[in-house]
Amino acid sequence: MDAMRLYLINPSNPLVSIVNVKESRWNRYRVWKPLSLMVLAGLTPPEWETAIVDENIGVPDYQAMPRPALFGIPAFTSPANRAYEVAGYFRSLGVPVVMGGIHATMCLDEVMQRADSVVTGEAEGIWPQLLEDARHGSLKRRYDGGLAEMNGVPFARHDLLNGGYAFGAIQTTRGCPLNCIFCSVTRFNGAKYRQRPIVDVVREFRSIREKHVLVVDDNLIGTRPEHIARAKDLFRAMAQAKLRKKWIAQVTINFADDEELLALAAKAGCSGVFIGFESPSPEGLREIGKKFNLLKGRDFRASVRRIRRHKILVVGSFIIGLDIDEPGIGKRIAEVASQYGVDNLNVLFLTPLPGTRLWDQMTSQDRIGLDTFPEDWKYYTLTFPVARYKHLSLDAIIDEMICCDRHFYSMSGIARRVWTNLWQYRKPLITLVGNLSYRGNRQLNCKAYADLKRYWGNRHNCVKQS
Ligand code: SF4
Numbered sequence: 001m002d003a004m005r006l007y008l009i010n011p012s013n014p015l016v017s018i019v020n021v022k023e024s025r026w027n028r029y030r031v032w033k034p035l036s037l038m039v040l041a042g043l044t045p046p047e048w049e050t051a052i053v054d055e056n057i058g059v060p061d062y063q064a065m066p067r068p069a070l071f072g073i074p075a076f077t078s079p080a081n082r083a084y085e086v087a088g089y090f091r092s093l094g095v096p097v098v099m100g101g102i103h104a105t106m107c108l109d110e111v112m113q114r115a116d117s118v119v120t121g122e123a124e125g126i127w128p129q130l131l132e133d134a135r136h137g138s139l140k141r142r143y144d145g146g147l148a149e150m151n152g153v154p155f156a157r158h159d160l161l162n163g164g165y166a167f168g169a170i171q172t173t174r175g176c177p178l179n180c181i182f183c184s185v186t187r188f189n190g191a192k193y194r195q196r197p198i199v200d201v202v203r204e205f206r207s208i209r210e211k212h213v214l215v216v217d218d219n220l221i222g223t224r225p226e227h228i229a230r231a232k233d234l235f236r237a238m239a240q241a242k243l244r245k246k247w248i249a250q251v252t253i254n255f256a257d258d259e260e261l262l263a264l265a266a267k268a269g270c271s272g273v274f275i276g277f278e279s280p281s282p283e284g285l286r287e288i289g290k291k292f293n294l295l296k297g298r299d300f301r302a303s304v305r306r307i308r309r310h311k312i313l314v315v316g317s318f319i320i321g322l323d324i325d326e327p328g329i330g331k332r333i334a335e336v337a338s339q340y341g342v343d344n345l346n347v348l349f350l351t352p353l354p355g356t357r358l359w360d361q362m363t364s365q366d367r368i369g370l371d372t373f374p375e376d377w378k379y380y381t382l383t384f385p386v387a388r389y390k391h392l393s394l395d396a397i398i399d400e401m402i403c404c405d406r407h408f409y410s411m412s413g414i415a416r417r418v419w420t421n422l423w424q425y426r427k428p429l430i431t432l433v434g435n436l437s438y439r440g441n442r443q444l445n446c447k448a449y450a451d452l453k454r455y456w457g458n459r460h461n462c463v464k465q466s
């Protein structure tokens with residue numbers, strides 16, 4: 001039988017400055033491989049000739065590519081328009097288009113209008129059946145994958161995307177019980193924390209070519225004692241396997257509570273962690289439902305210090321635009337992040353993503369500012385203000401973000417952090433690259449904010465005139 005051709009495409013959003021590798025070469029270190037497509041490719045039988053295209057690395061000439069039998073494209077919220085554009089092109093050629101992923105699950109009607117078939121939930125459980133249906137020309141309009149069995153998650157096809165990336169990618173767990181108000185992980189991947197078999201993770205790690213790896217789990221270590229025990233077993237197995245990889249992951253702050261866990265993580269190759277501190281105040285944490293960070297006696301500064309003592313760098317993430325946030329919040333976040341001692345600061349605008357509790361709340365209060373969909377999804381990157389914030393106008397919240405960046409990423413601030421790493425932990429290069437990448441994007445961000453203000457202004461003039 002002739003091979004059937006399958007294209008899996010990761011669409012880009014031109015408004016996301018992070019993927020703008022040409023304008024800031026440091027961004028190369030912040031572009032992640034589209035792991036979900038590599039996992040789908042791993043589930044695809046060999047009679048399919050599978051190619052993955054990542055538009056973040058470069059948009060190919062689709063017209064010059066051989067016509068596929070099936071076209072698969074994930075629908076994430078911010079690149080949804082680009083996904084629809086590329087899907088439209090292939091549909092015009094008569095190629096059936098399948099879309100799936102978190103946006104397809106949360107905005108089913110919108111995606112159904114733009115694809116021949118839509119997958120909701122996690123795709124592993126239904127992908128082989130979908131391919132079989134496609135082969136026989138009998139694709140269904142909708143497939144519901146639900147939650148996948150973690151021992152059925154195949155090895156991702158790391159071989160299909162070579163070059164252009166500083167980091168490989170792997171997933172070891174899914175799901176989160178914490179259900180923060182702004183996050184759709186609990187709704188999409190479930191409240192139950194599910195873990196892949198350790199032996200699978202270690203074997204897949206071996207198949208990754210890149211020396212540096214991003215563990216894409218929403219929380220690698222989990223929150224309960226049995227989760228932590230599993231994380232320790234995983235780290236022991238990774239260390240024993242002598243993988244010789246350096247990896248970074250997202251974790252909750254309880255990572256710092258267990259010295260054995262920290263030592264094992266470092267031994268297994270952990271070089272950095274992203275931690276969501278979210279808000280500098282307990283009221284802010286209560287507002288967004290991140291009570292986990294409010295544990296009595298929690299000392300963030302001491303926690304960061306304990307993590308860094310194991311030569312693990314810390315990227316602190318905060319959100320700006322909570323109801324409690326007033327003018328001055330930008331500077332306050334920069335100061336607090338410096339006090340905590342994080343190596344990098346990542347601040348995001350509070351964004352009501354579809355499927356979150358925040359979306360329901362802001363919709364019911366008529367506070368979604370950019371609401372012409374699907375066009376406005378391109379601004380739902382978390383790097384643009386898209387809602388009406390309680391104490392901060394559009395101009396004010398942008399000023400707060402710029403002020404925060406300016407304070408934290410001043411040259412003196414960068415020099416201090418690099419110097420600290422040089423004499424304490426001997427890992428100054430990653431800190432330097434990370435800091436310069438954020439600093440380098442400042443100008444790009446200011447231009448993007450100016451464009452957004454114009455767009456927002458035009459939008460509201462139109463509404464007034466009509
Ligand atoms: S933000 Fe993190 S901790 Fe909160 S629900 Fe999402 S994955 Fe869980």
